[in-house]
Amino acid sequence: MSNVEAHPAELVCGDRPASASTLTVLAPRDVPLGGPRAMRVRRTLPQRQRSLIGAWCFADHYGPEDVAATGGMDVAPHPHTGLQTVSWLFSGMIEHRDSLGTHAVVRPGELNLMTGGNGIAHSEVSTPDTTTLHGVQLWIALPGEHRHAARDFQHYVPPVVTVPGATVRVFLGSLAGSTSPVPAYTPLLGAELTLDPGARLVLDVDPAFEHGVLQDTGSVTIDGTALATGDLAYLAPGASRLELAGHDAEPARVLLIGGVPFTEEIVMWWNFVGRSHDEVVQAREDWMKGTRFGEVHGYDGAPLPAPELPNAPLKPRGSKR
Template sequence: MSNTEVHPAELRCGGGLDAARPPAVEVLTARDVPLGGPRAMTVRRTLPQRARTLIGAWCFADHYGPDDVAATGGMDVAPHPHTGLQTVSWLFSGEIEHRDSLGSHAFVRPGELNLMTGGLGICHSEVSTPTTTILHGVQLWVALPGEHRNTARDFQHYAPAPVPLDGGRALVFLGTLAGDTSPVRTFTPLLGAELSVDPGATVTLDIDPAFEHGLLVDTGDVRLEDTALRPADLGYLAPGRTALTVANPGPDRARLVLLGGPPFEEEIVMWWNFIGRSHDEIAQAREDWMKGTRFGEVRGYDGAPLPAPELPNTPLKPRGSKRDLREQGPSAKKP
C-alpha cells in the first residue's frame, strides 16, 4: 500500500527507544485511515504509532475489511515505490492483482502469502479484482536491516498448509510455529501466522523467548494472557516468554494474526513509502522516483504512477522516548 498524505512526517523509530517497562500485555488500539476519496475503503492502522513503532522488524500494520467493494470501489493503488523494506500481503477474503517492476504479475488470495522485497528500490500496483465482492485482510511491512537495505528487488509467493492445534489451527506464513516452518526468505528472524481459535477453546503455543510478539485480533473477543482484546486490538508481549495463551470464550471462531521477531535495534527513518537511515537517504529516494530512475516500471496498470509528496523543510530529530515522536503511518490510495 502507498502513502498519499500531502505532508507526511518523517518518523524515526527503533534504536532502543523502549526504555519504559511495559505491562504484561500492552494493548494497542488502531486508528482509522481513509484510503482516499468520498467512497474510499478505510483501514485500521496499528503500527506505527506513538505507543509503539516496531514489533521485531515489523514496522507497519494495516487491517482492513470486511469491505463491500460495491459501496467503496475496493482497492486501486497506482504504481508507487518502496525502499528498505519488504511488503507482506495477507487476505482473509477477496483477491488483489499485484504487478511490480521486477515483472511479477501475481494474485493475492486468502491463505496465500505475497512477499515483495523493495531493497534499493521497487515499484508496484495493487488492484482488487472484478470478481471480488468483499475485501478483507492485512497489509504489513518489514524493515530491512542496514546491511541488507539496498538488496536486490525480489518477489515470493507461498501457500502454507494448515497446522492443527489443540483448539484451533495455524497458517504459518513466515518463521516457525507449532512445528511448522515457512520457506520464505527474510533478512531478520520473523514470525507471521494466522491463528484460528475454536469457540470456547484455549490455545497455548510455544514461542521464542528472544522474540517480542504482537497478536492482532481480526474477529472475536479473546483473552491474551488474561487481558481482554477486541477486534482490531493488538496485544503486545515483550521478550522473555516461552509460551503464549489465547482463550476464546465466545460462540464463534476467533481469527488472529500473530507477529514476532527479536527487538530491532537499529534506528530507521520512515517517510511516505521509503525506509532509510537518514533524511538525505530519503530525499535521494524521492528524487529518484520523481525523475523516473532506479525503481523501474510497472507494466499492465492503466493509469499514472503516484507522485511523491513534498519533503519537510527540516528533518525530525531523534528524541529520548518514542512517545515523544511525531507518528505518521503510510496510507494507501484509491483514486
C-alpha cells in the same frame, strides 16, 4: 500497499528498553486510502507508543469491506525502499504488478512477500470478481547490511496445521511445529491463528522475540486481556508461552507477528525506510524523476506522485520507538 496520506509523518524509529509491563494494547487509528468512497484501514504500526515489533514496522488491517460500496482497492504504482511488504488476505483477491515484471494474484491464506531493497515499484488492485475485501498489509524493515538488497517477489502457500483448539498457518518463521521455507533477513514470525469457538490455545514461543497479536474477528483474550477488533497486543521479550482464549460461539481469528528486537534506528516517510533524512529525500527525488525504481506495466493509470516533504527533518524522540 502505499501509504496514501497527504502529509505522512517522518518517523525516526529505534530501539528502546522493554516496557515495565510485558503486555500493552495498541489501539488502531482510522486512515482513508483516498477518494470520497475511500476504503479505510485500521493502522496500528507505527504509532507514538511503539513503532516496531521485531522488524515489523507497519501494519494496516482492513475490511471486511463491501467493494460495491467503497470501490475496493485501487493503488496506483508507487515505490518502496529499505523494506519488504507482506500481503495477507482473509477474503477477496488483489492483482499485484511490480517493476520486476511480476503479475500475481494475492489470494486468502497465501503469502505474497515483495522486497523493495534499493528500490521497487508496484500496484495493487482488487479483482473485478471480489465482492468483499478483508486483509492485512505489513511491512518489514530491512537491516542495514541488507537495506539495498535486490528487488524480489516470493509466493508461498502455508499448510493449515491443526492443533488442539485451533488451526495455524505459518507464513514466516516457525510455530506449532510448522516452519515456513521463506527466508527472512532477521529472525521473524508471522502466522494466522483461528480459534475454535470458546477454545483456549497455549503456544510455545521464542522468549527472545517480542510479539504482536492483531485481533481480526471474534472475541479473544490474550493472557487474560480482552482485545477489540483491530487492536494490536504487544508482548515484550521474555515469555516462552502465549495464551489465547476465544469467548464467542463463533471462531475467532488473530494474526501473530514477532521477531527479535530491531536495534537499528530507521527513518520512515511515505513508502520509504532509510537511515537518514537525506536518504529519504534522495529516494523521493529518484521516484519523481522516474529513475531507480523501474516501471510497472499493465496498470491503467499514472503512478502515484510523492507527497511534499516536511520543512525540516524530524529529530529522534529520545529512546522511544
